[in-house]
Amino acid sequence: MKLYLPSEEEVALPLVEGVRCGFPSPAEDFSDMRLNITEEIVKNPASTFYARVSGNSMINDGIGDGDILVVDKSVDPYDGCIAICFVDGEFTLKHVEKHGDHILLVPGNKKFKTIRVTEDNHFTIWGIVRYVIKKL
Amino acid sequence: MYALADCNNFFVSCERVFNPGLNGRPVIVLSNNDGCAVSRSNEAKALGIKMGVPLYQIRDIVEKYNVVVFSSNFALYGDMSKRVHLTLAQMVPAIEIYSIDEAFLDLRGMEHTDLDAFAKRASALCRKNTGIPVSIGVASTKTLAKIASQVCKGHPGMQGGKCPLRISGVSDADTPACCVPMVCLQQRIFSHCRLIGYKSR
Numbered sequence: 001m002k003l004y005l006p007s008e009e010e011v012a013l014p015l016v017e018g019v020r021c022g023f024p025s026p027a028e029d030f031s032d033m034r035l036n037i038t039e040e041i042v043k044n045p046a047s048t049f050y051a052r053v054s055g056n057s058m059i060n061d062g063i064g065d066g067d068i069l070v071v072d073k074s075v076d077p078y079d080g081c082i083a084i085c086f087v088d089g090e091f092t093l094k095h096v097e098k099h100g101d102h103i104l105l106v107p108g109n110k111k112f113k114t115i116r117v118t119e120d121n122h123f124t125i126w127g128i129v130r131y132v133i134k135k136l
Numbered sequence: 137m138y139a140l141a142d143c144n145n146f147f148v149s150c151e152r153v154f155n156p157g158l159n160g161r162p163v164i165v166l167s168n169n170d171g172c173a174v175s176r177s178n179e180a181k182a183l184g185i186k187m188g189v190p191l192y193q194i195r196d197i198v199e200k201y202n203v204v205v206f207s208s209n210f211a212l213y214g215d216m217s218k219r220v221h222l223t224l225a226q227m228v229p230a231i232e233i234y235s236i237d238e239a240f241l242d243l244r245g246m247e248h249t250d251l252d253a254f255a256k257r258a259s260a261l262c263r264k265n266t267g268i269p270v271s272i273g274v275a276s277t278k279t280l281a282k283i284a285s286q287v288c289k290g291h292p293g294m295q296g297g298k299c300p301l302r303i304s305g306v307s308d309a310d311t312p313a314c315c316v317p318m319v320c321l322q323q324r325i326f327s328h329c330r331l332i333g334y335k336s337r
Contacts, residue, residue, distance in 0.1 A: 003154055005215045046222040047265035074265045086156045124156060126267075 001091045004050040041131045047074035058093055061108035067134040071127035084126040137274060139241040140281040141224055144269040146237035147175030150216045151206050153267035162203040166191060170207050219266045227258050240278055
């Protein structure tokens with residue numbers, strides 16, 4: 001897994017100064033009919049990162065080797081979410097399932113093992129996957 | 137009221153976001169051309185590595201304690217800085233970006249908000265959005281807010297956004313004595329302040 005910062009020109013990050021300004025134009029809805037892919041997939045520019053997948057452990061979820069993930073750190077983890085996790089020194093992409101006193105990191109590929117995470121593990125959820133970009 | 141939001145060990149914290157395995161280890165980031173240590177993790181500070189020390193003077197410490205050494209990556213730090221500032225800007229009426237890792241927040245109009253709770257919330261949101269730990273001091277002036285954030289950093293229990301400090305009862309007369317060393321004045325000005333009777337701690 002390799003993590004990337006979105007390139008700035010494409011993301012068009014809002015200017016910090018702009019946050020203060022007030023009433024939006026009523027004509028704004030009609031000003032631009034084009035669709036900007038970046039705007040579509042980056043809901044929160046402050047917390048969104050890209051990652052390129054290596055390996056096929058999530059292939060049954062439609063996530064394969066070389067695909068690009070749009071990852072949002074601001075999203076709260078929910079049961080079954082697909083997340084980039086950091087477990088005992090390594091990044092891994094898995095479903096996160098909560099089970100009482102432990103967490104299961106479940107792959108989307110039967111050839112791979114489920115990882116059981118308890119209090120003894122060093123574990124953090126780095127970010128939640130929001131979109132997958134793949135070439136067909 | 138003003139707040140100063142100051143990212144803890146900013147360059148090191150940026151590197152750690154993308155390599156969480158570095159948490160708990162001594163890490164330093166070097167200046168351009170790998171000259172001097174310009175950002176140090178708390179573990180590196182505890183080894184006695186001073187701000188700005190040339191790398192060749194600490195070679196033995198680096199080897200002995202397995203200190204992780206990074207060349208600076210300003211494209212990364214600039215991007216992470218924007219993310220922190222953007223997160224903060226969404227929470228307050230106005231923000232003044234003071235440096236790559238610091239911003240003053242103008243809290244005018246928020247007098248009736250619980251500012252301690254606000255500071256904790258702001259710090260926690262920066263951490264969540266970006267992974268960067270941010271200390272926030274709240275006070276009646278910018279100078280005092282800066283001091284509050286520095287005091288906050290000096291107390292491990294307060295780090296990581298757990299307990300930002302609010303200074304509200306410090307009088308003007310008290311200010312010079314504690315702000316002189318803390319607000320990073322140049323050494324000469326510092327000596328001059330001593331001459332004219334301001335105390336340092």
